[in-house]
Amino acid sequence: MAKIPLIKNYINGEWVDSESKDVRNVYNPATGDVIAKVPMSTVEETEAAIEAANNAFDRWRRTIPITRARYFFEMKTIMEEKFEELAREIVIENGKTIDEARGEIRRGIENVEVAAGIPTLMMGQNAEDVAVGIDEILIRQPLGVFFCLAPFNFPSMVPLWFLPTAVACGNTYIVKPSPQAPISQVKLFEVMDEVGFPPGVVNLIHGDVEVANALLDSPVTKGVSFVGSTPIGRKVYERAAANGKRAQIQGGAKNFLLVMPDADLERTASALMTSCYGCAGERCLAGAVILATEEIHESLMEILLQKAKMIRVGNGLEEGVHMGPVISAKSKERILECIDEGVKDGAKLVLDGRKIEVEGHPNGFFVGPTIFDDVRPDMAIAQDEIFGPVMAVVRVKGFDEALDIIHANPYGNASSIFTSSGKWAREFSYRVQAGNIGINLGIAAPVAHFPFSGMKDSFFGDLHGQGQDAVRFFTESKVVITRWF
Amino acid sequence: MELSTTGAILSFALGIEEEALSFYEMIQSSGKCQGWGEVIDALCEEHRRATRKLARLRRESVTEMILEPIHGFRSDDYELDVETSSDIDEQGYLALMKRIEANMSEFLKTAAVKTMFLQEVSLALDNLAKRRNRNLRSLEQLG
Numbered sequence: 001m002a003k004i005p006l007i008k009n010y011i012n013g014e015w016v017d018s019e020s021k022d023v024r025n026v027y028n029p030a031t032g033d034v035i036a037k038v039p040m041s042t043v044e045e046t047e048a049a050i051e052a053a054n055n056a057f058d059r060w061r062r063t064i065p066i067t068r069a070r071y072f073f074e075m076k077t078i079m080e081e082k083f084e085e086l087a088r089e090i091v092i093e094n095g096k097t098i099d100e101a102r103g104e105i106r107r108g109i110e111n112v113e114v115a116a117g118i119p120t121l122m123m124g125q126n127a128e129d130v131a132v133g134i135d136e137i138l139i140r141q142p143l144g145v146f147f148c149l150a151p152f153n154f155p156s157m158v159p160l161w162f163l164p165t166a167v168a169c170g171n172t173y174i175v176k177p178s179p180q181a182p183i184s185q186v187k188l189f190e191v192m193d194e195v196g197f198p199p200g201v202v203n204l205i206h207g208d209v210e211v212a213n214a215l216l217d218s219p220v221t222k223g224v225s226f227v228g229s230t231p232i233g234r235k236v237y238e239r240a241a242a243n244g245k246r247a248q249i250q251g252g253a254k255n256f257l258l259v260m261p262d263a264d265l266e267r268t269a270s271a272l273m274t275s276c277y278g279c280a281g282e283r284c285l286a287g288a289v290i291l292a293t294e295e296i297h298e299s300l301m302e303i304l305l306q307k308a309k310m311i312r313v314g315n316g317l318e319e320g321v322h323m324g325p326v327i328s329a330k331s332k333e334r335i336l337e338c339i340d341e342g343v344k345d346g347a348k349l350v351l352d353g354r355k356i357e358v359e360g361h362p363n364g365f366f367v368g369p370t371i372f373d374d375v376r377p378d379m380a381i382a383q384d385e386i387f388g389p390v391m392a393v394v395r396v397k398g399f400d401e402a403l404d405i406i407h408a409n410p411y412g413n414a415s416s417i418f419t420s421s422g423k424w425a426r427e428f429s430y431r432v433q434a435g436n437i438g439i440n441l442g443i444a445a446p447v448a449h450f451p452f453s454g455m456k457d458s459f460f461g462d463l464h465g466q467g468q469d470a471v472r473f474f475t476e477s478k479v480v481i482t483r484w485f
Numbered sequence: 486m487e488l489s490t491t492g493a494i495l496s497f498a499l500g501i502e503e504e505a506l507s508f509y510e511m512i513q514s515s516g517k518c519q520g521w522g523e524v525i526d527a528l529c530e531e532h533r534r535a536t537r538k539l540a541r542l543r544r545e546s547v548t549e550m551i552l553e554p555i556h557g558f559r560s561d562d563y564e565l566d567v568e569t570s571s572d573i574d575e576q577g578y579l580a581l582m583k584r585i586e587a588n589m590s591e592f593l594k595t596a597a598v599k600t601m602f603l604q605e606v607s608l609a610l611d612n613l614a615k616r617r618n619r620n621l622r623s624l625e626q627l628g
Binding site: 307 | 487489490544545547553554
């Protein structure tokens with residue numbers, strides 16, 4: 001039997017073993033096999049990463065932006081060359097399908113491409129004659145060491161929302177991946193190692209709460225980007241604020257999708273499939289609750305059921321599989337409990353994914369597409385984040401009732417409307433309390449040059465990841481007022 | 486195999502392109518069809534380009550993570566059979582080449598229809614199908 005590899009940290013341009021005795025298993029969710037062991041690094045090791053990043057900062061910030069940008073051109077080139085390999089690693093540790101993994105790598109590369117435009121993106125502003133003979137300029141300067149605490153669901157892409165922009169701006173960086181899916185970051189750091197970033201500019205440290213707290217409590221680190229659940233996100237936000245750090249915290253979600261009577265039902269249903277079952281529902285932008293207006297409820301249910309039954313669940317490495325497993329046995333158990341609770345609360349289970357069996361994968365963490373109808377807005381399945389392939393359909397009388405339901409929920413990550421009316425579409429985007437709005441789209445995922453928004457309990461902070469928000473987050477705005485005698 | 490996702494279609498297309506390319510390169514290096522040297526060279530170049538195009542399409546166009554199951558499209562119907570015996574003559578090779586181009590044209594045409602929801606993929610596949618058809622017509626002129 002092949003030896004299970006122990007994952008290393010990448011600190012100061014070197015791959016180093018952790019001395020920690022606390023080691024966890026990394027599973028292939030499709031087979032249940034242990035594929036790697038990941039160390040829960042020590043506080044001392046975390047401090048070594050911080051020190052390396054801090055030591056590298058001064059020289060890196062003095063590297064001219066066009067030179068810094070060239071590192072990212074090179075990174076893109078290598079990522080394109082290793083595209084399939086990078087995508088396969090995501091599938092093996094996360095479980096999503098190979099097409100979804102390809103999409104994830106592409107989105108990651110797009111962030112690298114945007115960062116390569118840093119010479120213009122971080123340009124400041126100027127104004128002549130703000131007073132007689134006095135000019136004023138604004139310059140953007142990097143701050144120092146930033147870090148991200150990454151989730152398991154997009155193990156490759158999420159750190160790329162932050163690292164390229166931060167580093168291109170002249171900061172140095174530390175990534176702490178999720179212990180459940182750390183391999184994709186190892187692969188990306190192999191790419192960055194090949195690119196040849198100066199030692200200490202990019203660092204990788206594996207671990208859990210201890211590592212996160214050491215990063216948050218360090219007087220050296222300047223800011224944190226977090227993607228994960230709302231309860232943990234809130235703690236990270238509070239701790240970062242208490243330590244005077246910048247923070248952009250993307251928390252959980254419960255995304256509502258409103259289907260108006262004038263929607264194109266066939267195409268809407270396809271979009272709803274993507275939204276609710278893509279990545280096995282483990283997306284912060286995943287659709288969770290379908291608000292179906294009474295007029296179309298019955299016809300929509302018919303199409304949804306028909307389409308959901310066609311979804312082929314299996315090992316994401318097999319081309320042609322539509323939906324892979326969820327991340328862990330624990331996660332599967334939790335999702336099944338949520339479904340049980342929905343049944344107990346009186347919702348009508350019209351498609352039951354609890355007992356799905358995938359041939360040749362008896363130990364995989366699979367949950368089949370699940371649909372609940374006749375869901376009431378106060379039920380737990382309509383209120384709480386499930387993070388699995390569960391669709392809850394709530395019947396609504398019309399637009400205003402739908403909006404009331406959406407607004408009663410504490411989350412505000414994403415929301416969509418399906419309609420052929422421009423008036424309703426505008427009204428929806430104008431009024432709805434969510435950060436990422438879809439008009440006839442199930443997954444309102446902002447591209448790399450737009451901020452990844454979010455509000456209410458789905459986001460804490462003010463500047464989001466990606467786009468100009470990210471440039472502002474990773475730089476200090478310094479104003480210089482000049483008068484010459 | 487059921488080709489039920491965009492990735493599955495593009496991966497299969499890539500596979501048969503590579504197979505066809507190896508076949509044409511084998512003829513090119515065997516020197517058995519010297520009378521058609523230019524045609525074979527052009528076919529090799531054409532399939533090399535298509536291979537690059539398909540690999541790029543698979544990398545760049547599966548961005549929307551669209552979960553749109555595709556049905557009624559199986560790879561078994563389009564597998565290339567390029568097995569040759571040692572005594573195959575020029576006409577035998579020609580017949581094989583025509584079969585390859587016709588088969589690929591048919592596959593790519595159907596694939597373009599099946600991937601209509603990803604416009605860029607669909608257009609590229611349709612374009613490749615047309616080029617295979619053009620190859621077929623050129624081969625038909627040879628005999």
